[in-house]
Every structure is written in structure tokens, then in C-alpha cells.
Amino acid sequence: MKEEKTHSAQNGYLMLFVVLALFIGGIALLRIYIGAFMIFAALVMCAGFVLVNPNSSRVLLLFGKYVGTIKENGLFWVNPLYTKKRISLRASNFDSERLKVNDKLGNPIMISTILVWRVTNTYKAAFDVDDYQNFVRVQTDAAVRKLASMYPYDNFADEGLDEDITLRSSVNEVSEALEQEVQERLSMAGIEVLEARIGYLAYAQEIANAMLKRQQATAIVAARHKIVEGAVSMVEMALEELSKKDLVALDDERKSAMVSNLMVVLCSDKDVSPIVNAGTLNH
Structure with a gap:
């Protein structure tokens, strides 16, 4: 499988001077055919300018073939025939919806997660998955469902449980397990998980009152x-x-x-x- 490679683009400010020179020269020689050609060449070359902001990137394609990725910020000029796809390298927050799942004991609970992630491999994010942002949402929900089924919500002595880790009390352990699970799912999309933790946790409405009385x-x-x-x-x-x-x-x-x-x-x-x-x- 191909990996990401950095593309060395030409300095955009130098090419901007060239385009302006062609455009001005074409206007001066507009009465002859070479003037029209110079203006046409300047307009075509304008399509090759690429502006890359900090913590952003541009993935370059030539007729469907991957050419490389520009990660350095600034003004650059590339082949006007290149297709340029923007991919952000900034850290992003994702607050999932509250999901109704069953814990290890089969009790219905409501749970959501807060995920902090960013793209580290633009090739995988652009070509190994269809829509990497939607991929993050779907895989995070799947990871939360799996995590909830691995641990009980709480540890009740009357059930004979001897669980060291529960969803309610073991915040650090559960967050670490969630982060590892999400990272394994998102690695194929070239995404790094910076933080994953439980954002909301409660019993489902139909058993919330009964569980509250039980805790009391x-x-x-x-x-x-x-x-x-x-x-x-x-x-x-x-x-x-x-x-x-x-x-x-x-x-x-x-x-x-x-x-x-x-x-x-x-x-x-x-x-x-x-x-x-x-x-x-x-x-």
C-alpha cells in the first residue's frame, strides 16, 4: 500500500511575479498574436497557485494518480493540472450522541464519549476510507458500544461481583481502554487519537429509579x-x-x-x- 510522501512545490511568490509579467506583457503586445498567448498562459498558470494555512495540507492528484502532499504552510505554485484536496491537520473534537447500550450485566445504560483526534497520514485519510470524518464518528460509536459491554456500570456486593474496573468508578482505566480501542479502529484512516474519555454515563430511563433506590x-x-x-x-x-x-x-x-x-x-x-x-x- 502506498504511503504519504511530501511534495516540494515551487515558491508561489516567484511564480506570481512571472504571471504578472506575462499578463502585463500580454496587454502591451495585445495587438499581435503573442500578446493574446501570453495573457492566456498567465490565466492558466493562475490555476496552479496553492495557499496552505498552518496545520493544513493539500493532497495533489494528476488524473487520478497521487503525486504528493504539501504540508508546509505558505503560497506555492504547482502544475495547473493537479487536483488539490484540502485536509486539515488540526486537532478536532467529536462529542458523540448518547447511545443506549447494555453493560456487562445486561443493564441498559446511556453513554457518550468525547474524542480528540487529528490526521497524521493524509494519504490514508484521503484514499483508504471514503469519508474520514464520517469514519471517525461511526467507528467511535462502535468502540463505545464494545467498551460498555466489557465492564459493569457499578459493582454491587449482592451480585457477588468482584470487578476491579467499572464504568462509573474507574475513569482512568476506562478512558485508557477506550482510547486504545478507538485508535486501533482509526489507524487505517491515518488518524491519531489524542484523547478519548466518557462524556456522559447514566442508567437508561426505564431502570434509573430502581437503580437509584438500590444505590440508596x-x-x-x-x-x-x-x-x-x-x-x-x-x-x-x-x-x-x-x-x-x-x-x-x-x-x-x-x-x-x-x-x-x-x-x-x-x-x-x-x-x-x-x-x-x-x-x-x-x-
């Missing part, structure tokens, strides 16, 4: 676990201090009642109403 329930269970763990430590410390300082003698029945009351007070999510016992400990 998981958070509540985790919080309750911490509260109970702390309450047990506080009750244990209270019994040890009472026993150490010999403030009150407690049998097993009274210890059980005290533990029960303390656990209710410490673990309750509402304020408790204390009851003052003015009699003995048994009443």
Missing part, C-alpha cells in the same frame, strides 16, 4: 453496619468501665437489659425519650 439501600446498609459496629464498641467500653470502677454490681440479667437499652439508644435513627426510674433497679 446499599448506602443505608453500609451506614447501619458502621453504626452497629460503633455501638457494640461503646457498650463494651461502658461495661468494662463500670466493672473496673465497681460503681454498681450487675448480674447477667441486668447486663442484658443494659446492653439492650444502650443498643436501642445508640442505633436508633430517632431521638429516644428517657424514662427516669425513681425506685430500685428492679422497678
Whole structure:
């Protein structure tokens, strides 16, 4: 397969002087045939001027044959018969549409990506694919669909998952995998991927409420676990201090009642109403 090659074009300012000289000389000699020929030659040569802006290029063709690519910016002159195709070398942003796909667990999610890319091989971009800009859009969507099916949206303990990488929490790992996947697909078009990352991620609308409740329930269970763990430590410390300082003698029945009351007070999510016992400990 042919590769990109740089074309050395002639200085455009020098040729501009030549064209102006031919045009002015042709006007001066317009009464004879050579004057008309000089004007005609000047007009034909005007078609050979090429202006290349910074971070831009021109792909040159001669009757369908690839001649080369001009990447140096400035004013140049080439064969007037060349076909000149403009290809930008600037970095471009692509924000994909939100796609509805299934994650590794089969849950429907909405996902989109932000891609930063640029053309590095003008020959591949111009001739190996039909429309390189549309090629970027289609292949990026395909890469996002594949990536979403490789990882779960989140890691839930009740499903027995032990996934180190999830779409929601592992931003760097997922972005790296996405960038590699997109680069493999776009390399045939001579395109370099500068950055690829997830732009939008959420559960699909039909399961969003259910998943939100599930996440809230998981958070509540985790919080309750911490509260109970702390309450047990506080009750244990209270019994040890009472026993150490010999403030009150407690049998097993009274210890059980005290533990029960303390656990209710410490673990309750509402304020408790204390009851003052003015009699003995048994009443």
C-alpha cells in the first residue's frame, strides 16, 4: 500500500511575479498574436497557485494518480493540472450522541464519549476510507458500544461481583481502554487519537429509579453496619468501665437489659425519650 510522501512545490511568490509579467506583457503586445498567448498562459498558470494555512495540507492528484502532499504552510505554485484536496491537520473534537447500550450485566445504560483526534497520514485519510470524518464518528460509536459491554456500570456486593474496573468508578482505566480501542479502529484512516474519555454515563430511563433506590439501600446498609459496629464498641467500653470502677454490681440479667437499652439508644435513627426510674433497679 502506498504511503504519504511530501511534495516540494515551487515558491508561489516567484511564480506570481512571472504571471504578472506575462499578463502585463500580454496587454502591451495585445495587438499581435503573442500578446493574446501570453495573457492566456498567465490565466492558466493562475490555476496552479496553492495557499496552505498552518496545520493544513493539500493532497495533489494528476488524473487520478497521487503525486504528493504539501504540508508546509505558505503560497506555492504547482502544475495547473493537479487536483488539490484540502485536509486539515488540526486537532478536532467529536462529542458523540448518547447511545443506549447494555453493560456487562445486561443493564441498559446511556453513554457518550468525547474524542480528540487529528490526521497524521493524509494519504490514508484521503484514499483508504471514503469519508474520514464520517469514519471517525461511526467507528467511535462502535468502540463505545464494545467498551460498555466489557465492564459493569457499578459493582454491587449482592451480585457477588468482584470487578476491579467499572464504568462509573474507574475513569482512568476506562478512558485508557477506550482510547486504545478507538485508535486501533482509526489507524487505517491515518488518524491519531489524542484523547478519548466518557462524556456522559447514566442508567437508561426505564431502570434509573430502581437503580437509584438500590444505590440508596446499599448506602443505608453500609451506614447501619458502621453504626452497629460503633455501638457494640461503646457498650463494651461502658461495661468494662463500670466493672473496673465497681460503681454498681450487675448480674447477667441486668447486663442484658443494659446492653439492650444502650443498643436501642445508640442505633436508633430517632431521638429516644428517657424514662427516669425513681425506685430500685428492679422497678
